[in-house]
Amino acid sequence: MIGALVLLGLIVAVVWIGVSIYNTLVTCRNRYKNAYSQIDVQLKRRYDLIPNLVEAVKEYLKFERETLEAVVKARNQAVQASAKAAGNPGNAEAMKALTGAEAELSGVLGRFLAVVESYPDLKANKTMLQLMEELSSTENKIGFARQAYNDAVMEYNVAREKFPNVLIAGPFDFKEAALFEIEAAEEKKAVKVSFR
């Protein structure tokens, strides 16, 4: 009788601990997914801004068609990559693709801005200035949201590798989540758009 009660108590305790760990992991996972959707909102905003920007400068940059096309192409690729990542944030492959596409887009935007520098008319254009301002503020927010996401991913990964959590994480398919990193050191200083 007492033996049975002790056994029962043990079983209850083990199940209890297991369920608590499971819940913790779910909470952590939700948190980083939430954090990703913060990035997603800002990325979308940026992707919406870019066509407007291209539209605004088209007139001035007739002879720079190549640059403009490259911007549009890089933007479209980034849109696709981000759609995949949003569907499955933390997935290593999707995050890698997004990192690549974002690095490409940043690089192309950097070149585009260098081109703009050489057109004084354009530099004084009000719409252009406003769009640039918005773009830089969005870049800022993306950087910040990415930091929050990476913090959350880190927390989740630590929680899932800890003992005894790892015993639950395996069977219940809590996969390791990938960070959203910036690829090369030179892209780290965001796009510099504060030309005055």
Added chain:
Amino acid sequence: MALPGRATMDFFESQASARRKTALLVVLFSLAVLLTIAGVYLAVVVACAAAGKVMQGWWHPWIFYNAVAWVAIVILGGTVYKIIDLWKGGSRVAELLGGVRVHPNTTDAGEQRLLNVVQEMAIASGVPVPAVYILPQEKGINAFAAGFTPQDAVVAVTRGCLQALSRDELQGVVAHEFSHILNGDMALNLRLMGVVNGLLVLALIGRTILDSKGRGRSRGRSKGAGAIFLFAFLLMVVGYIGVFFGNLIKSAVSRQREFLADAAAVQFTRNPGGIAGALRKIAGWTGGSLVANPRAEEASHLFFGDGMKDRFLAFFRSHPPLRERIRRIEMAYPEAAPGRSSAAGGGGDGNAVSEPLFADAGIQALAASVRLDPERFLASVGNTQAPHVAYAREMVTALPPAVVEAARDPLGAQSLVFCLLLCEKERTGEKTKDWEDRLDPAVGREIARLRPSAAGLGREHLLPLVDMAWPALRNLSKAQYGDFRVGLQRLIDADRKVDLFEFAVRSLLTNRLDAFFGLAKPRRIRYRVLDQVQVEVFELLSILARQGSRIERDAGDTFQKAMEALDAAKSHTILAREKCGLSLLDKTLARLAETSFDLRKRILNACLLCIVADRQVTIEEAELFRAVAENLDCPVPPVIPQTLPAAA
């Protein structure tokens, strides 16, 4: 029982009543456990008899003790587990039911409208803007509020709610949910969930055994297996008796609260058409208020409308019938009847408040020196009224768009808070040299961008803006919040002295955010008698009396009056002015926050006496009072600059 024309809601009174309901809950729960034990005992006896054991009579102590032990373990275990699980607060419940968080910076128009409605209601009632969730899978019209305290509250609505309701109706529903927040129904509801879960566990165990036996049946049947089968069946039956009691308890505790919340919704919005329209739409909607999520049963009492399919007896409903709810609203407010309501036709964001109460307020023009009406101020504490909601809406619309947008984004929100403090410091000529050096450059850039729009804000807008920034700040990561906190403290300490506005900002933000990020322990009630906190009360009232009196020598009188109102010992005299710094207030309030609600009410009333003593309430005094109330977890509606005809 008619709907009272106005649900007079004393915040403290309703908190106390929620506590009484908790006592009732405990009694009913104990009763249910006892009856379940008896049921299990009988089940075992019957099963044993069926197994062919020789049983003599009905009394078998050994079986009885076992039944007591097992039932107690299972039910209490189930209850405690659920309550611990729910201890994570409202967001846990929302996630359980499949809710998805709506981010403050969402681009979806419908979601943004919902956020706006919630934000206005929160500013109007002085509670922190709750996190908002959507149940995207649910097509019925329904909503709920959950959480243990107003600080961790969430409001969730179904997708159907967003699609079907006009802004007025949505406002009615949200107001109804806010009433649950302000009335302390939420904590009660979560405890109720725990209790019902415990009672449900038995039924689940019975069903699981039954299922496994059903599958293994082909392996031949012994008499023992048959007995186990019978036992499992009986256990399930007993379990459902538990569920029966669970529902009985739920409906006993929650139905009256729904009428109260409906009445409060009218009080908040002064628009009976809104909530009545929402209820009527549920009645006519194909999905009604049904919630499809399988976990909805245990949470059915949280919802705005009845989330479950028809129950065979009205007795078990967690909600009063729709028709009855509509009828009560229409009886009290004939204008809410269909055809006469401005809300029934629905409409977009434009036609929100049916009475433009503050159309001519010219709120932006009001200077910080506005003198406020003490009587109105006294009446507004813990008592949200329609003008507060209208005022909040008016104010948010009057703010510069850049600022409003910034408040919705984590980076923008923290930069905005810094910006407000910087502007205020500029105004008072304080130095903040070197402060910006150690900031994250992204924050620095954002501050520079916001600075021009923030510079023109009136003083009465500042604290509401801090309120608006708080939901976005919750999206910071823990590390980012750490940085923000350090930056905030450094900015406040830049001149080695804490002024009133800085104190209020810090009270509003760090109190709530520390709790949210798990940096501060939740408060417990430790002091129930005034004597235990006499020193603190003495300090608090001294500071307020100094602040609230225009003329230096009145402060002593004011202080004495406030102490008398509290029945505190009269031997104290007011603290010297130089000792009445705001740094003292922090320590004092931390201790007072652990007093009982009853005591807090008395203390806050005494504080009010101090502030209105000179028959004037300045914006600064109102801010101070708000900060004190925030520290004591008591919601205070915003101060409405006086726009009514001057008192005779």
